[in-house]
Amino acid sequence: MLDLPLPVAQVSIDPEVWIPAAQIRWPSAEQTVVVLEGRDQAEADILRVVEGRYEFRFAQVDDRLVVIVGLGPGFAREPRAVEFLAAHESFHVAAQIYGAKIPVNYLDMDPELARTYTDGVAFEGFYDAIDVMHEGLAAGGGDAGCDALSRAYEKLPEDARTYIAYKAFWEWPAEFYSYSIAFSARPNEYEGFRANLFRENAGFRLYTSGVKAAQLLEAKLARSEWQTRVANGQSMLSLLAATYNCEIRLQEQSPLTILRLDGM
Numbered sequence: 001m002l003d004l005p006l007p008v009a010q011v012s013i014d015p016e017v018w019i020p021a022a023q024i025r026w027p028s029a030e031q032t033v034v035v036l037e038g039r040d041q042a043e044a045d046i047l048r049v050v051e052g053r054y055e056f057r058f059a060q061v062d063d064r065l066v067v068i069v070g071l072g073p074g075f076a077r078e079p080r081a082v083e084f085l086a087a088h089e090s091f092h093v094a095a096q097i098y099g100a101k102i103p104v105n106y107l108d109m110d111p112e113l114a115r116t117y118t119d120g121v122a123f124e125g126f127y128d129a130i131d132v133m134h135e136g137l138a139a140g141g142g143d144a145g146c147d148a149l150s151r152a153y154e155k156l157p158e159d160a161r162t163y164i165a166y167k168a169f170w171e172w173p174a175e176f177y178s179y180s181i182a183f184s185a186r187p188n189e190y191e192g193f194r195a196n197l198f199r200e201n202a203g204f205r206l207y208t209s210g211v212k213a214a215q216l217l218e219a220k221l222a223r224s225e226w227q228t229r230v231a232n233g234q235s236m237l238s239l240l241a242a243t244y245n246c247e248i249r250l251q252e253q254s255p256l257t258i259l260r261l262d263g264m
C-alpha cells in the first residue's frame, strides 16, 4: 500500500447540495476523497507534479479516491480557498467520474483546442449572454429568454463550440457544488474570490457562468430533477438550452459509466 502524505483536505459529498450523491460508486466505506498536494521532487510517481504549472489529477489508489493538485504558479492559501478548491476537485472525481454517466464525446479533448481557447476570449459574448439571462432572473423579471445566448452560441466557430460544450459539461456542476459549499452564505463574495483564486485566471468566467446556469436551472426545475438528469449524462448547457428554449443543439453521444480510474 502506498504511503500517502498528510492530506490537504478530506472531502465527502454533501447530498443536500448534490442530490445524486448516493449514486457515487465509492471504492470503500470511507466515502471521502483525499486531496493531496504534489511536489516536483516527490518520490512517488503519483505525487510528482511539474513545477511552475497548475495540475489537477484524479486517481483511485487502492480503495481511495485521490486528487493530486499542483499549485506551483501560486494560490491564495486561506482556509476558504482550500475548502473551495478541495470541494471542486473532489466533485470531479467522486460525483462525476465515479458517480455519473459521461457521454463519450466528453471523455477527452484535443489538446490543441485547449491551447486555443483556454484564455476564454472567444467566449466573452457567450458569458455576457448568460449574465443577461441571470440578471433578468435576479431582477425578478421572470424569463429573460434565450435569444442572446442562442445568437452568441451561433457566432462561435465549430471547434469553439466543441470546447465550451466539453468544459461546461465538466466544470459547471463542479463549480455549482463548490460555490454552494463555500459561498451560499455570502454569495456576493464569490465572484471577486474566484477572479483571484489562481494567478493565471484568465478563463474564470467559465466557472462563474456555471453557478449562474445552475441558478437559472433551479428557477425552473427542482434540484433533484436537474441533478438527476446531469448525473445521467446530460450536460447543464444542454439542459439550460432545453429548459429556456434556446436554439442550441449539442451533439451529446451516448453516456457511459466509467468503472475504474486507473491509479498512476
Ligand SMILES: [Zn+2]
Pocket (backbone or CB within 6 Å): 088, 089, 092, 170, 171, 174
Ligand atoms: Zn474543475
